[in-house]
Amino acid sequence: MNHRAEVKGIGVGVDAEGGSVPAVILEVREEFLPIVITSDQAQAIQLALSGEPFERPLTHDLLVDMITEFGGAIDGIRIDDLAEGTFFAKIDAERYDDGEPKKFVFDARPSDAVALAVRVDCPIVVSDEVLDEAGQPPERFDLGEPSDGPDDAEF
Numbered sequence: 001m002n003h004r005a006e007v008k009g010i011g012v013g014v015d016a017e018g019g020s021v022p023a024v025i026l027e028v029r030e031e032f033l034p035i036v037i038t039s040d041q042a043q044a045i046q047l048a049l050s051g052e053p054f055e056r057p058l059t060h061d062l063l064v065d066m067i068t069e070f071g072g073a074i075d076g077i078r079i080d081d082l083a084e085g086t087f088f089a090k091i092d093a094e095r096y097d098d099g100e101p102k103k104f105v106f107d108a109r110p111s112d113a114v115a116l117a118v119r120v121d122c123p124i125v126v127s128d129e130v131l132d133e134a135g136q137p138p139e140r141f142d143l144g145e146p147s148d149g150p151d152d153a154e155f
Helices: 039-050 059-069 110-120 128-134
Strands: 002-014 020-028 031-036 072-083 086-097 100-108 124-127 151-154
Touching: 002 031, 002 039, 002 072, 002 110, 002 128, 020 039, 020 110, 020 124, 031 110, 031 128, 039 059, 039 110, 059 072, 059 110, 072 110, 072 128, 086 110, 100 110, 110 124, 124 128
Parallel strands: 002 151, 072 124
Antiparallel strands: 002 020, 002 124, 020 031, 072 086, 086 100
């Protein structure tokens, strides 16, 4: 079964060497799902969440513009597998040809999929299997003070 997720924010954890590790934090099924990402991906997601305009299109903005211009749309993303600590995602998209929808599914890194989802406001879903393996109780996260926007979390 898949469950709808909400991007809670960008968090920062600590790796084995004591360095900072960014993660996108999804809230789903009354749990938090941290997915480790690069600092570039964290910035791309955070900029989209905050609604801050950027001088020139970032890669994800460009991709959304191109998909739209070619008559396509992103319908949703799925985080549906986790193997050896690596999350896997799919992007569900469609394009209309002569009034008929044609469905497409693209393999993606979860960070790219989430960066696209927050730009087009499409559903993010996570499978039970992924949540059973990697979901965490919310009390393991320090979300800091409430704010008007998505939170920065420490985990």
